[in-house]
Amino acid sequence: MADKVALITGASSGFGLLTSIELAKAGFRVVATMRDLGRRNRLDQAVAAAGVAAKIEVRALDVTQFDAIQDFVDTVVRDYGQLDVLVNNAGFAVAGFAEDIKLDELRLQFETNFFGAVAMTKAALRTMRQQHSGHVIQVSSIAGLHGSVTVSSYSASKHALEGWSESLRLEVNSLGIKIVLVEPGAFQTDIWTRGAVMGEQATKQTSPNIQRSLRMRSTIEKLPKRDPIEVARLIAAIALNPNPKLRYLAGRDAKIQLAMKRILPWKWHEKLVANFLKIDQAT
Ligand SMILES: NC(=O)c1ccc[n+]([C@@H]2O[C@H](COP(=O)([O-])OP(=O)(O)OC[C@H]3O[C@@H](n4cnc5c(N)ncnc54)[C@H](OP(=O)(O)O)[C@@H]3O)[C@@H](O)[C@H]2O)c1
Incomplete structure (x- = not known):
């Protein structure tokens, strides 16, 4: 039997790069x-x-080029004969x-983090449905469960991904597809540097939040x-698991944040967050 096939987005750095290696x-x-093959060096x-060159092929794909996505996925399936795992990792x-x-900045955030993942998933479902198998692994975030x-x-885009994926899982479980x-x-x-795009107004001295914003930035840098x-x-472990759960938290901080949200009365939670992030002053 041929080795299973995994398709991953955003493999130029971070989780995407490392996951490509681990899957291989x-x-x-x-x-x-x-999206830019000029960034494939890393x-x-x-x-x-890792000595896995025979196992990995690099292809160009921007997840916001929605019109090209179905053809892209179909071509992978034609070339490899199957599609077993899709990892929707691309994000900023x-x-x-x-x-x-601005609304346009919020829309751009959704284009990649939400609609990109949705378009990729929908394109993969056609094949996975025929195979009666497949894993779709959505790289969400603790921010998808917890506003900050x-x-x-970012949090809104990941909450959208959470709700969409939770619903989809119910719909496709019986088709043998795991979301x-x-x-x-x-x-x-790189999401903390290159992948963090400040809103245009947010960095201006005219922003009413500029002082709080500067304080927040130094707190975030120190996290x-x-x-x-x-x-x-x-x-990689989820990809190998024939019966994965819906959700996997990663990292102690994510587990603590979620536990705090669930256990503490919301007002206490707000106070803790405001004190920790020093945003309780109006300016
Ligand atoms: N690191 C964290 O603390 C953290 C925590 C929770 C969730 N996440 C999630 O993890 C995922 C991966 O991020 P990362 O932390 O590994 O950061 P990263 O190193 O910045 O990687 C993000 C990747 O997404 C790619 N990307 C961005 N827009 C794209 C588009 N339109 N089409 C295709 N690729 C695109 C980037 O490509 P370019 O190189 O071309 O920019 C890069 O390869 C994201 O979904 C992020 O939200 C990260």
Whole structure:
């Protein structure tokens, strides 16, 4: 029997890069995609170091090019004969107080983090339905379960992904298709630097939130961030699991945040967050 086939988005860095390697090491044939092949150097180096070159092919894919997605997935299926795992990993974070974020910036956030994952999933379902098998692993976030300061757009996009995926899972369980949400806390990847896009108004001195924003930025920079290999290994383990759960939290911080939200009265929770993030002052 041919090795199973995994398709992953956003493989130029972070979780996507590491997951591509872990899936290859686990025996999958991996189609690792990125929107700019000019950024493939890091992946190529990691592939060479891990000795998995024969298992990984790199292809160009921007998950917001919606008209091209079905053809892209069908071509992978034609070339490899099957599609066993889709990892919807591509994502970035719009940052800034909600008051300062333009609707267009919020829409852009959804285009990648929500509609990109939806379009990829819908394109894969056709094949997975025929196969009567397949895993779709959505890289969500603790922010998909828990709102937080300056990440309203990101959090909204991940909440949307959570609700959509939870519903879809109910619809496709009986077709043999497993929908899974991975919810990491803070991990050291490019999302904290290159992948964090400040809202245009949020950085202006005219923003009514500028002082709070600057205080928040230094708090966020100091947050401890874990080794992303933990998430890559978790995703590979889920891909190998014939009967995965709906949700997997990753990281102690994610587990603590969710427990606090569930256990504490919401007003206490708000006070703790405001004190920790120093956003209780109006300016
Ligand atoms: N790191 C964390 O703490 C954390 C926590 C929770 C959830 N997550 C989620 O984990 C996922 C991966 O992020 P990461 O932390 O590994 O950050 P990362 O290193 O910045 O990786 C993000 C990847 O997404 C790609 N991407 C962005 N927009 C894209 C598009 N339109 N089409 C295709 N690819 C696109 C980026 O490509 P380019 O190289 O071309 O920019 C990059 O390869 C994201 O969904 C993120 O929300 C991260």
